[in-house]
Amino acid sequence: MNDKVLPLVSTEQGVDPAGESKQSPARRGVCLLGKLTILVPAYNEAGSLADTIRSLKAQTVPIHEIIVIDDRSTDGTDAVARSLGVTVVTPPQNTGSKAGAQNFALKYVFTEFALAIDADTTLAPDAIEKLLASFDDPRIVAACGFVIPRHVKTVWERGRYIEYLFAFSFCKQIQDYFGKPLISSGCFSMYRTEVLRETNGWPTRTVAEDMDLTWTFYSKGYGVRFIPDAVCYPIEPHNYHFMGKQLKRWSHGFVQNLMIHWDSIRQVPYLNSMAAVIVWDAIIASAAYMVILPLLAVIFRNPIFLIGYVIDVPAVLVPVLAAAIPRGETGRALASVPAYFVLRTVNAVFMIKAFWNEIIRKKTLKVYEKGH
Amino acid sequence: MVAGVPGIGLSGVFYILCGLFMPVIEFFSVVFGKSRRHRWKLVMTQFSLSAGILLASWGFGLLVGMIVTASPWVARSFRSLNDINVLKVWPFFLSLATLAVVLGSLWLFNQVSAKNRRPRRAARK
Structure with a gap:
């Protein structure tokens, strides 16, 4: 690993650290050591950033540079990053989003690949090596890995744990087989830098920049991979306050992306089918879950309809246990299943609200709020 | 299911069908000379999961039915329960439909849009 090739960049005044006089050979693209630059956008992440950087330094492949983008934090995030010997860059003012921070740092990337990782996410030691291997195929421009919550204690973390085990061990593997992973997850994804620049970096027009970028790649004919062996561990929202913020951003981001990309993705086989069934689930299934099931039970005075709330327990359990047993987490998974049903009810409410606000009320969510 | 999107719902049925068809697709890929044999492990895993979901759902329906019918009070509440398995076949076919x-x-929407686009392009030329 080689994250100390470049001198530490001081950016206290928000000055462009790659200014003409300061430009190192690497920054001018003269010397490329290693294939990969890692971008870590961070806003008030002093508590979690050190773990992230340590896990990056423990990777099995050499890394040219780790760049922490301190988005004008007020909690000493920059000091933590500097103490660990990585490059720190600071935009002139807060960029307002993860995409904005990453775009600010894209001009300092001179390697073939760029990896974006959240400042609250750690990696398995071979995660980057596994992702890099997928780029042997020249059509692939982005790759993402398996996501497992780092802490599984509260009802919200447990719900998310089940949600991820199900989605990443079943749905996403099928999506990858058909060549169309729905999203290259923003918390841990690798990209071909050239193509990233061609698409003007991470889009800032929606609050779900990862979905926006992935769908942009598809509409331009590029390929994306999901690599289940590349595992990352983000910190998930631990209470309703932060879970609500994250779900609001995700649900609005999904609707925003549908509105922006619909014309292009409906021409993309398989992706269009996935989008169509998700829209159905998001609107019709959510309504059925929240309104129709209890209504039927009341109208027909028959509680049999309420079994609808739990009838898919085995459908959830099969892929979840298939993923949890090899990880030695059977007990944790079984104990977490009830929390999943709480989370999905909340999901349904947020999704219906997002459709209502974005499409009917034309009230677009523009503020990017972190999930923890 | 997608994280952040509620429920298993129609997308669940979609992925189960995809999983069940993966061996067929893979078989034809091999037959037509597209060497993808290394992907059989993934294919069979996802096929097993899809089949397992269907079997487990049927078993769960049976279990709930047995519990419900075993208690006369509960059985009275669930008046429409005529057979033991609460999971009927018709909702599955309704989901497929x-x-x-x-x-x-x-x-259909894509076909209509493509047709509408063609005359517009011709007019521009």
């Missing part, structure tokens, strides 16, 4: 309608509508 709904999926067919959703995907069929998408296909």
Whole structure:
């Protein structure tokens, strides 16, 4: 690993650290050591950033540079990053989003690949090596890995744990087989830098920049991979306050992306089918879950309809246990299943609200709020 | 299911069908000379999961039915329960039909849009 090739960049005044006089050979693209630059956008992440950087330094492949983008934090995030010997860059003012921070740092990337990782996410030691291997195929421009919550204690973390085990061990593997992973997850994804620049970096027009970028790649004919062996561990929202913020951003981001990309993705086989069934689930299934099931039970005075709330327990359990047993987490998974049903009810409410606000009320969510 | 999107719902049925068809697709890929044999492990895993979901759902329906019918009080509450398995076949076929309608509508919409686009392009030329 080689994250100390470049001198530490001081950016206290928000000055462009790659200014003409300061430009190192690497920054001018003269010397490329290693294939990969890692971008870590961070806003008030002093508590979690050190773990992230340590896990990056423990990777099995050499890394040219780790760049922490301190988005004008007020909690000493920059000091933590500097103490660990990585490059720190600071935009002139807060960029307002993860995409904005990453775009600010894209001009300092001179390697073939760029990896974006959240400042609250750690990696398995071979995660980057596994992702890099997928780029042997020249059509692939982005790759993402398996996501497992780092802490599984509260009802919200447990719900998310089940949600991820199900989605990443079943749905996403099928999506990858058909060549169309729905999203290259923003918390841990690798990209071909050239193509990233061609698409003007991470889009800032929606609050779900990862979905926006992935769908942009598809509409331009590029390929994306999901690599289940590349595992990352983000910190998930631990209470309703932060879970609500994250779900609001995700649900609005999904609707925003549908509105922006619909014309292009409906021409993309398989992706269009996935989008169509998700829209159905998001609107019709959510309504059925929240309104129709209890209504039927009341109208027909028959509680049999309420079994609808739990009838898919085995459908959830099969892929979840298939993923949890090899990880030695059977007990944790079984104990977490009830929390999943709480989370999905909340999901349904947020999704219906997002459709209502974005499409009917034309009230677009523009503020990017972190999930923890 | 997608994280952040509620429920298993229609997308669950969609992925189960995809998983069940993966061995067929892979078989034809091999037959037509597209060497993808290394992917059989993934294919069979996802096929097993899809089949496992169907079997487990049927078993769960049976279990709930047995519990319900075992208690006369509960059985009275669940008046429409005539057989032991609470999971009926018709909702599954209804889901398949709904999926067919959703995907069929998408296909139809794409065809109509493509047709509308062609005359516009010709007019521009």
